[in-house]
Amino acid sequence: MAQRPERRKSTLGAAHPIEHQNNQAPVGEKQEAAERLTTTTDQAPSPSRAEESAAPAAAPKATNKAGKAQPKGAFYADEDVLERIRAAxxxxxxxxxxxxxxxxxxxxEAALERMQRREKTYNEGxxxxxxxxxxxxRGRR
Known part of the structure; x- marks a missing residue:
């Protein structure tokens, strides 16, 4: 009976997104980590067609006219409220x-209207x- 190939392990398995943001590595360590990642991915076999189609596509970052990445804001709401907002x-x-x-x-535009109203009410415009x-x-309170 043929042996199964060894299971591939992700290089991101131990990564934690919040700790990563809070503990930014110095530039030298970032370069070393990038080199480790590229050497690891270079050695890994290419994924099968099924794996390629199942992998989510990386979303392009929004950029402004100057070509710089735009910061993103988000909010939490119940699904029925979000549905009503989208429908409106x-x-x-x-x-x-x-x-x-x-x-x-x-x-x-909705957020700007509310911001301007609060600046006018609480900060003399x-x-x-x-x-x-x-x-x-972050998150609900």
Whole structure:
């Protein structure tokens, strides 16, 4: 009876996304890690067609006109609320003057309206001091 080939192990198996963000390695260590990763992937056999089709495609990063990556914001809501929000944008006629070009534009415009209203109410119409993205707690409260 033929022996089964040894199971391949992922180089990402021990990786933890939050620890990775908080513990950025110095540049020298990053280069060493990148070299280890490339040598590991160079030695691994190519995946079969079934594995290729099952693997998710990497999503391209959004960029602005200058070619720099745009920061992404997200929020949590119940599924029924999210469905209503998507439906409100989707079912607005494309001929309507208030229809945004994309769902992201719709969300951005809604957030900007609320931001301007709060600046006017609580800060005499002036922008609030900036807050770094890691400063705000994540998840539901």
């Amino acid at each position: 944008w989707f079912h607005t006629p494309t001929t309507a003057a208030e229809r945004e070009a994309s769902f992201s534009d719709f969300l951005r 002036n922008p609030f001091p900036t807050v770094p993205s890691g400063k705000i707690a």
